[in-house]
Amino acid sequence: MRIILFTGKGGVGKTTAAAGTATLAARRGQRTLVMSTDAAHSLGDAFGQRLGAEPTEIEPRLWVQQIDAQRRFERSWGEIQHYLMSVLDAAGVDPITAEELTVIPGAEEVLALLELRTHALSGRWDVIVVDCAPTAETLRLLALPEALGWYMTRVFPVERRVVKALKPVLSRAAGVPMPGDSVFDAVEGLHRDLQEVQEILSGPESTVRLVLTPETVVVAEARRSLTTLSLYGYRVDGVIANRVFPEDAGDAWREGWVLAQRRVLAEVGQSFAALPIWRSSYQPGEPVGPDALAGFADAAYDGADPLAVPAGAGPMTIARTEGGAVLRIDLPFATREDVDLARHGEELVVTVGSYRRLLSLPAALARHEVSGARVEDGSLQVRFRIVQAART
Ligand SMILES: Nc1ncnc2c1ncn2[C@@H]1O[C@H](COP(=O)(O)OP(=O)(O)O)[C@@H](O)[C@H]1O
Numbered sequence: 001m002r003i004i005l006f007t008g009k010g011g012v013g014k015t016t017a018a019a020g021t022a023t024l025a026a027r028r029g030q031r032t033l034v035m036s037t038d039a040a041h042s043l044g045d046a047f048g049q050r051l052g053a054e055p056t057e058i059e060p061r062l063w064v065q066q067i068d069a070q071r072r073f074e075r076s077w078g079e080i081q082h083y084l085m086s087v088l089d090a091a092g093v094d095p096i097t098a099e100e101l102t103v104i105p106g107a108e109e110v111l112a113l114l115e116l117r118t119h120a121l122s123g124r125w126d127v128i129v130v131d132c133a134p135t136a137e138t139l140r141l142l143a144l145p146e147a148l149g150w151y152m153t154r155v156f157p158v159e160r161r162v163v164k165a166l167k168p169v170l171s172r173a174a175g176v177p178m179p180g181d182s183v184f185d186a187v188e189g190l191h192r193d194l195q196e197v198q199e200i201l202s203g204p205e206s207t208v209r210l211v212l213t214p215e216t217v218v219v220a221e222a223r224r225s226l227t228t229l230s231l232y233g234y235r236v237d238g239v240i241a242n243r244v245f246p247e248d249a250g251d252a253w254r255e256g257w258v259l260a261q262r263r264v265l266a267e268v269g270q271s272f273a274a275l276p277i278w279r280s281s282y283q284p285g286e287p288v289g290p291d292a293l294a295g296f297a298d299a300a301y302d303g304a305d306p307l308a309v310p311a312g313a314g315p316m317t318i319a320r321t322e323g324g325a326v327l328r329i330d331l332p333f334a335t336r337e338d339v340d341l342a343r344h345g346e347e348l349v350v351t352v353g354s355y356r357r358l359l360s361l362p363a364a365l366a367r368h369e370v371s372g373a374r375v376e377d378g379s380l381q382v383r384f385r386i387v388q389a390a391r392t
């Protein structure tokens with residue numbers, strides 16, 4: 001089963017590209033679901049249809065869903081989140097904690113991930129296309145499972161024990177709130193589910209596509225997204241450059257835009273040299289409805305298979321060396337100054353700009369110590385050395 005996520009700055013054409021790609025997939029015989037995780041639901045507008053919170057089949061094999069932020073869920077998640085914050089605050093836990101918790105997003109995002117999980121495991125679909133929210137929210141969404149995982153392995157077990165021991169004494173005390181078992185079970189269940197989502201999304205058949213328009217500001221954001229997506233282990237498999245003006249400029253105004261876009265497109269070509277760049281022209285009207293959307297996607301992919309699974313390793317690899325190993329994480333565009341690295345026990349903390357990943361070291365690297373690191377050619381390389389047992 002193929003999963004393709006579309007993200008990019010607001011208004012660049014994410015929904016159009018996602019809807020178009022899904023329509024193409026369905027028309028090529030794939031059982032396709034296109035769902036939106038963006039609170040600004042515009043899939044319905046793009047297809048020119050009224051849609052509900054459940055998947056609706058709008059033509060053979062093409063199903064569309066706009067996830068509705070159910071109040072009920074929002075309430076229960078809000079409770080958990082509020083509770084976590086208050087406990088950590090009261091307990092004065094490791095300073096990294098408060099920072100990490102701020103990446104925990106709101107209810108809609110969690111709900112969207114859980115919905116995606118259900119669909120991915122259902123066996124009902126060959127292709128799932130996800131129309132994501134603008135970049136920053138999508139990154140928060142994709143970082144969520146791991147952030148919660150860190151909390152679950154480091155803080156949660158201790159907390160559960162402490163709460164069990166103290167509850168009889170403290171249940172009425174002011175200050176640290178005492179959650180019931182149901183809160184713990186809910187958090188644990190949520191953690192398991194989100195971990196599964198992360199496994200699915202970082203698997204070889206899941207990819208992210210960056211949608212951009214040929215404007216300097218938009219491209220700068222797309223570059224940062226590529227870095228951050230790689231940091232989190234997600235694989236980007238292409239760029240859609242949308243709203244490209246046709247070359248046959250008619251007047252000075254259009255000529256100006258054509259020239260400006262040409263410059264930026266050249267920069268896009270250089271920046272994303274390792275990826276396919278699909279261009280889509282600025283059309284005289286909005287591509288609305290399945291036919292217009294399929295036309296949009298057909299023209300953009302220009303004969304390339306929109307469902308192709310990219311070859312090559314993902315953004316993170318481990319290579320054995322003599323006496324150790326090298327962990328490589330692709331961080332396109334990152335320089336030494338942007339990257340910060342720390343090791344906390346079994347975790348590697350990699351910070352790039354304002355994004356941080358807490359990477360649980362694979363079992364293969366247990367009993368290794370970090371012996372060096374460098375950032376080179378857009379990738380971080382961390383060298384590990386086997387710790388020699390002391391001789392007696
Ligand atoms: N190539 C294009 N030519 C003309 N209109 C476009 C093109 N791409 C997108 N649009 C229109 O621009 C608006 C924003 O596109 P949309 O896909 O909703 O962006 P996003 O989901 O990134 O916010 C929509 O009205 C859409 O129909």
Ligand SMILES: [Mg+2]
Pocket residue numbers: 014015016038040042131
């Ligand atoms: Mg949109």
